[in-house]
Amino acid sequence: MAFRADEEIKEGREHAEQYLLSRLTDLSPDEFEKSKSALSDLMDQLGPVIYTYPTWHPLVSDKRKDYDCIFPNKDCGYQGLDHTIAFAHGFITCPYDDGQKVIDSVNALTNNPAAEITAERLDVKLYSSQATPVVVRCRWTRPLASDRSIPLSIAIPLLLENELPMWQTAEVAETWESMRSNFLGKPHGKRSSLFVNQETGQGIKKIWESLINTGMYGSIKIYQ
Incomplete structure (x- = not known):
């Protein structure tokens, strides 16, 4: 099925x-109201709702116990999260305490040199009147692309920091x-997602294929 970003954005917002x-x-x-x-x-500020982050995204790449940590949780440094909705550039979590x-x-x-991660309580109620909503923002230190996607100049150094040690x-x-x-994070298509556009996704693919073709990770595993 083709990746329809507009539909994913609309459905995510409704969810x-x-x-x-x-x-x-x-x-x-x-x-x-x-x-x-x-x-x-x-x-509007945090971008589209997403299911998972790219492994290199600053919101999930710190203090990581599990390489496959792709959603904010205790394995990538967070405590106290509850009832969380994630967006491309931040997330909202609603614990039943003071946050x-x-x-x-x-x-x-x-x-992280690519982004400043901040957290603040909101002065409104979300999820439950008994919860304390907290917004966690990923404030990028370099400009995003005109479509607010993450450009190759940010994505590649973050990806390489995560992947090169794996050799x-x-x-x-x-x-x-x-x-x-x-x-790419989810939802995604063949070379784009709600984080990166087609041009950036193609660039990431080229870099990754260049890396594995060096043999640094061993022989290439082909899935049948």
Whole structure:
């Protein structure tokens, strides 16, 4: 099936609204409208809703115990997350406490030269009137592309930082087809996703194929 970014963006936005607003039945009409308006503004700022991040994305690449950590959780440095909706440039999480664990864990993340990761409590209710919504933002230190996608100049150094050390332990080289979800994030197409456009995705593919063709990771594993 062809990758239809516009449809994915629309469906993701509808999902976020349903997930984060539908349970707020005990709010007054004014309070609900304030939450709805704040969420709309946040979605405009944070980009499209996503299912998983690329492995090289700053939001999942720090303090990682598991290479395949592709969604914010304790294995990539976060504490206290609950009821989380992820976006291309940040996420909203709604724990049933004051959110301080989330904020403290974000403040403890290692500095990344490509982005500053920040966290702050929101002054509206999301998910539940008993929860404390916290927004975690990925503030890129270099300009994004005109379509707000991540350009090759940012994606490649982050990818290489993650992938080059693997030559020491790898037994086989994985092809683009088997690594595509890791490098593009989900949802994605053959060479693009809600993180990177077609040009950047093609550039990532070329770099990866050049790396595995050196033999540095071992023989190339072909899936039948």
